[in-house]
Amino acid sequence: MKRIISIITLTALIFGVLLAGPVSAAEDSKLELKKAIDIAKTTFNIDTTSLDFNSSYSETKFGRKLWFLNWNSTLGSGSSINVTVDAATGEIINMSKWENYAVPTKKIPKYTREEAQKVATELVKKLHPDKFNNTELMDEYQNNLFRPVYNNDIYSFFFMRKVDGIDFQDNGMQVQIDKNTLKVRHFSLEWDTVIPIPDSKKAINVGAAKKINAEKLGLELAYQMIYPNPPGNPKLILVYSQKNSSNPIDAITGEIITQPYYGSMYAMQEKYALGGDGGRFASVPTPQEQKVIDDSSKYISKEKAIEALKKYVSVDSKFNMDNSSLYGGQSIESAVWNFSWSYTDKTNNAYYYIYGAVDAVTGEVKNFNISSSENGAKPNSTPKYTKEQCNEIAKKFLQEIQPVKFKNSEYREQYMDAYMKLQNTASYNMNFIRKENGVSAPFNNLNVTVSAYTGKVIGFNMMWNNLEFPDAKGVISLEDAYKTLYAKHDLMLKYIRIYDYNRYNESMMIKLAYMLDNFNGMIDAKSGQFIDYSGKPIIEANKAAFTDIAGHKFEKDIKLLVELGVLDSTESKFDPDTKILQKDFVKLLMKATQPEYYPIPYATADSSEYDRYYENAIAQNILTKKDKNPEACVTRMDASKMMVKALGVGFLADLGNMFVSNLKDANTIPTKNIGYVSIADTLGLVDTADGNFKPNLELTKADTAGMLIKYLTVEKTPLDSQVSENPAIVPLKK
Numbered sequence: 001m002k003r004i005i006s007i008i009t010l011t012a013l014i015f016g017v018l019l020a021g022p023v024s025a026a027e028d029s030k031l032e033l034k035k036a037i038d039i040a041k042t043t044f045n046i047d048t049t050s051l052d053f054n055s056s057y058s059e060t061k062f063g064r065k066l067w068f069l070n071w072n073s074t075l076g077s078g079s080s081i082n083v084t085v086d087a088a089t090g091e092i093i094n095m096s097k098w099e100n101y102a103v104p105t106k107k108i109p110k111y112t113r114e115e116a117q118k119v120a121t122e123l124v125k126k127l128h129p130d131k132f133n134n135t136e137l138m139d140e141y142q143n144n145l146f147r148p149v150y151n152n153d154i155y156s157f158f159f160m161r162k163v164d165g166i167d168f169q170d171n172g173m174q175v176q177i178d179k180n181t182l183k184v185r186h187f188s189l190e191w192d193t194v195i196p197i198p199d200s201k202k203a204i205n206v207g208a209a210k211k212i213n214a215e216k217l218g219l220e221l222a223y224q225m226i227y228p229n230p231p232g233n234p235k236l237i238l239v240y241s242q243k244n245s246s247n248p249i250d251a252i253t254g255e256i257i258t259q260p261y262y263g264s265m266y267a268m269q270e271k272y273a274l275g276g277d278g279g280r281f282a283s284v285p286t287p288q289e290q291k292v293i294d295d296s297s298k299y300i301s302k303e304k305a306i307e308a309l310k311k312y313v314s315v316d317s318k319f320n321m322d323n324s325s326l327y328g329g330q331s332i333e334s335a336v337w338n339f340s341w342s343y344t345d346k347t348n349n350a351y352y353y354i355y356g357a358v359d360a361v362t363g364e365v366k367n368f369n370i371s372s373s374e375n376g377a378k379p380n381s382t383p384k385y386t387k388e389q390c391n392e393i394a395k396k397f398l399q400e401i402q403p404v405k406f407k408n409s410e411y412r413e414q415y416m417d418a419y420m421k422l423q424n425t426a427s428y429n430m431n432f433i434r435k436e437n438g439v440s441a442p443f444n445n446l447n448v449t450v451s452a453y454t455g456k457v458i459g460f461n462m463m464w465n466n467l468e469f470p471d472a473k474g475v476i477s478l479e480d481a482y483k484t485l486y487a488k489h490d491l492m493l494k495y496i497r498i499y500d501y502n503r504y505n506e507s508m509m510i511k512l513a514y515m516l517d518n519f520n521g522m523i524d525a526k527s528g529q530f531i532d533y534s535g536k537p538i539i540e541a542n543k544a545a546f547t548d549i550a551g552h553k554f555e556k557d558i559k560l561l562v563e564l565g566v567l568d569s570t571e572s573k574f575d576p577d578t579k580i581l582q583k584d585f586v587k588l589l590m591k592a593t594q595p596e597y598y599p600i601p602y603a604t605a606d607s608s609e610y611d612r613y614y615e616n617a618i619a620q621n622i623l624t625k626k627d628k629n630p631e632a633c634v635t636r637m638d639a640s641k642m643m644v645k646a647l648g649v650g651f652l653a654d655l656g657n658m659f660v661s662n663l664k665d666a667n668t669i670p671t672k673n674i675g676y677v678s679i680a681d682t683l684g685l686v687d688t689a690d691g692n693f694k695p696n697l698e699l700t701k702a703d704t705a706g707m708l709i710k711y712l713t714v715e716k717t718p719l720d721s722q723v724s725e726n727p728a729i730v731p732l733k734k
Contacts, residue, residue, distance in 0.1 A: 031087045033057075036067040040083040043092055043127065044184065050074050057087065063194045066093065092127050095187040107712040109153075109179035113563055116155040119182050120175040124159055128173065131191060135159035135172055153179050154186075161191065161495075164200050166512070168495035197495065198512040203251035209491050209514040212254055216413075217244045219481050221525060222440040223469060226535035237535055238439065238472060238525035240481035243412070248513035251493055257513055298361055299326065305337035305358040312401060312460070313354055313368050319343045326360060335360035350374070365401060367461040375427065375451035375458050383452035387428050390450035394430040397457045398446055405464055409446055410435050427451050427458060436469040475525040484528055489519035546574040554702040557709040566592045566708065576702035583610040583630035585639065585704060586617050592708050593620075593646055622646050637673060637695035639704070640680035643711050653679050664691040685710050 033055060040046065051071040059065050065087040073079040084094035117137070124132045138158045154176045161171035176186035224239045248257045300308075302324060309315075319341040328335050336357050343352040356368035385393070391411070398406040409432040427449050434444035449459030476484075491514045498511050521538055524531045530538045549555045558574060561567035566588060590613045610630060617623055622645045644653050652658070653675035661669070661678045669677050677693050680686050685707055686693065699707070 031067070031085065031090050033067060035090070036085040036087065037069060039085055039090055039092070040069050040095075044081070044083070044095055044097075046071065046081055046083075051081075064088075091189070092187065093189050095184070097183075097185050107564075108560070108709065111179060111182050112560075113155050116177040116179065116182060117157060119177050119184070120155075120157040123175055123184060123187065124173045127187070128189065128191075131161070131173070131189075132159065134162050136162055136167075155179055163197060163495055166200055166493050166495060168510075170497045171495070192497070192510060195508060195510050197510050198252055200251075200493065200512055203493060203512055204254055206491055206514070208254065209249050209251065210486070212249050212256075213491060213514070213516070214482070216256055217242060217247055217249070219243075219478060219485065219523075220440055221472065221475065221478065222442055223436065224522060224533075224535075225443050225465075225467075226533060235535075236467060236469060238470065238475055239522040239531070240476075240478070240485075240525055241442075241522045242516070242519075243440075243442075244414075248494075248496065248511075248515045249491075251512040251514050257496075257498060257511060299328075299335055300337075300358075300360055300363050302326070302337065304363060305360065306339065308358050308363045309339065309356045309365055309368065312365060312397075312457070313356055313370065315341050315354060319352070319354070328360075336366060364462070365460065368459065369449075370456075370458040372458075375454055375456060381453070383426070385428075385450070385452045385455045389455070390428040390452060391430055393450050393455055393457065394428075394432075394448035397448055397460070398432065401460070402446060402462065405434075405446060405462070406432065408435055409433060410440070412442070412445075426453065429459070434464065437472055439469075439472055441469070472525075476528050480528065481523050481525070484523055484530075485516075485519065488530065489517050491515065492517040546572065548573045549576055549702075552576050552702060554706045557705045558702065560709060561588075561592075561705055564592075564712070566712075567705070574701065576705075577700050579633045579698050580701045580704045581630065582628075582632045582634050582638070583614075584701075585634045585642070585699070586610065586623070587613045588704060588708060589622070589642055589646060589711075590616055592712055617642075620646070621650060633698040634704070635695060636686055636693065636697050636699060637669075637676070639699055639707055640685060640695075641673070641676045643685050643707065644676050644679050646711070647683075647714060649679060650676075661693075663688060663693050665693055665695075669693065669695055683710070683714050685714075 037055075041048065048071055050073065052074050054070050054072075056068045057066070058068065067085040067087050069083045069085065071081045079099040080097075082094070082096045083092065085091070086093055121137070124135070136159065138160050157175045157177070159173045159175075161168040171190050171192060173190075174186070174188045175184065177183070178185050219240045220243050222239055222241050223236050224241065225234050226237055227234050244256075249255070250257050306315075320343065321339065321341050323338065323340040325338045326335070327338065337360050338357050339355070341352075341354045344350070350373045352370070352372040352374075354368065354370050357366040358364065359366055395406075395411075398409075412431050412433045414429065414431055430448045430450065432446040432448075434441040434446075444464050445462075446464075447459070447461040448457060450456070451458050494513055494515050496511055496513050496515075498509050499507070521530050521532050523529070524535075532538050546558065549558050552558070554576065558567065558576065587610055614628055614630075618625055618628070622642050641650075641653075644650055654672075656671040656674045659675045659678040661674055661681065663677070663681065666674065666677070673695070677695065681688050681693065687706075
């Protein structure tokens with residue numbers, strides 16, 4: 001599968017310093033403002049009547065000369081059109097059209113994705129024909145990039161640049177098309193031409209890249225804490241995961257390409273403190289309250305907590321205490337004393353800020369951070385301590401503060417040179433991950449920050465849970481884990497942008513890199529399956545391509561449900577004429593009701609995968625607990641009742657005497673159901689072309705697809721007018 005990083009409009013412009021100037025600054029460009037306006041208006045057929053206009057001209061540090069053209073409505077509608085034109089080439093770089101669009105009421109778009117794709121393709125061919133020939137339209141299902149959502153009113157397309165057949169994931173053209181008008185809502189181009197592109201013929205082979213990956217970045221056997229879905233208690237499992245997942249390999253030099261690393265944040269300072277009411281209000285505590293009271297008696301005092309922290313942090317009389325709080329948390333293990341101090345010396349332009357946290361039960365220092373002018377970066381000054389020296393200082397500190405935990409930890413190299421340059425190498429962050437039974441537990445660690453100027457420890461953070469670690473018996477070998485990995489996610493050559501950060505200058509370069517293609521999960525060390533972070537097998541987001549629906553009456557409806565994300569399948573057959581079971585009908589109806597927010601239902605030991613759908617359907621009064629019968633077939637009457645309730649008018653349908661139906665078989669329908677029949681018939685949810693409702697007719701899967709499409713076309717707002725204008729629904733007789 002392909003993996004892309006979605007482009008940000010005009011990333012280079014945001015990154016580079018824009019040398020903005022007046023309109024006359026365009027003297028060196030090939031394109032005058034008048035011509036730029038003409039190109040923009042002609043290309044996108046812009047009607048500038050009643051629109052205000054303004055423009056600006058900028059030159060980026062990467063050599064681009066750009067006209068920014070802006071039209072804004074004068075009628076108070078808030079609509080605007082923004083176009084960026086390359087002043088050197090006349091190319092359209094960006095176009096965004098914004099109108100005060102109403103939230104779409106129709107869930108079914110007027111045009112299909114295929115129709116929108118034709119418009120998008122024609123646009124990029126017209127704007128950049130030569131560039132278009134060197135792109136590939138990315139599959140939104142393969143990349144999980146633009147997930148189908150029915151109340152989103154745009155289709156998005158990304159044409160990725162290819163250089164000698166290799167993906168350039170930061171370059172390409174992005175187009176957004178309105179689903180109901182096929183108008184272009186957005187276009188953007190990212191296409192580097194000034195910065196040199198490495199020659200792919202000089203790349204090391206994939207075998208050499210895999211060796212580097214295994215030695216420096218690759219898989220390791222590790223413990224992983226997973227959080228089940230539905231929510232439950234977290235547990236530990238054994239997995240094969242990447243030691244450093246975010247670093248590509250330079251395909252020319254074989255070196256690890258470093259990315260900015262921002263380190264782990266120190267614990268947030270809690271704003272809660274324990275207090276009392278002076279006995280003014282006396283009451284009997286609940287059992288839960290009494291437990292908290294009992295636990296609090298086991299907490300160390302504020303003075304003892306400060307004493308523990310001062311063993312490692314120098315806080316003298318010149319410091320002011322800004323905060324002191326005790327947070328009890330949900331259990332005694334999470335009780336923490338939090339402190340902060342500050343000191344400012346205006347005479348010498350010096351500052352000091354200290355934050356620290358101490359376990360309120362054990363007295364262990366959990367974290368501290370010292371921010372000061374003494375330890376910060378100094379212009380025109382060279383740090384005194386190397387990374388290796390800071391590493392030794394960190395080890396000595398850990399031996400003192402946490403000797404047992406330090407013994408059960410291992411130093412983990414962090415590829416963070418870019419961050420070091422950004423910080424002018426003011427400090428080094430050393431990370432020691434937990435090891436249990438010889439296996440990594442990277443979610444637990446000891447982290448130490450050492451000043452490269454003073455050699456002092458200025459930061460410490462401990463994350464160390466009290467857990468039981470399972471043994472590593474029965475796991476697959478590392479070799480087998482690699483076979484599993486590379487069978488599905490190989491190392492791929494890609495062109496990427498790399499930003500060289502430092503304090504005084506920024507530059508950008510293009511690298512040819514080996515990157516692991518679209519692997520963000522883990523491999524279960526016992527089953528060998530790819531799993532997500534809840535421990536469940538990963539199901540790829542595939543666009544269902546059923547082989548048994550061609551020519552079927554409901555073929556179009558089935559395909560549309562797939563496009564909307566309501567219907568999904570990893571199977572090649574849909575079995576359209578098979579009777580649908582209640583559990584599957586409920587699942588599809590609930591996904592049609594709210595697919596973009598719906599939680600993925602995972603099976604647990606005592607439930608089926610359908611339980612979450614039933615729970616929500618029952619909560620929304622779409623059916624009752626008594627109605628739940630997962631293996632039962634669904635009749636037209638059953639389906640009509642659930643759909644009418646899902647539309648929120650079940651309360652109206654329950655007033656059976658309010659309705660009169662003109663259907664031929666209306667006399668066979670109980671009075672309590674006549675309201676549902678009338679509403680379903682009126683809204684077109686069921687096919688009554690022959691004048692009969694056929695309430696007991698069991699639905700097939702294809703019938704269900706047809707009904708769901710009709711359900712999705714119902715606009716809830718005008719229901720009153722539909723009711724009053726249709727003779728099938730009449731008011732209660734007076």
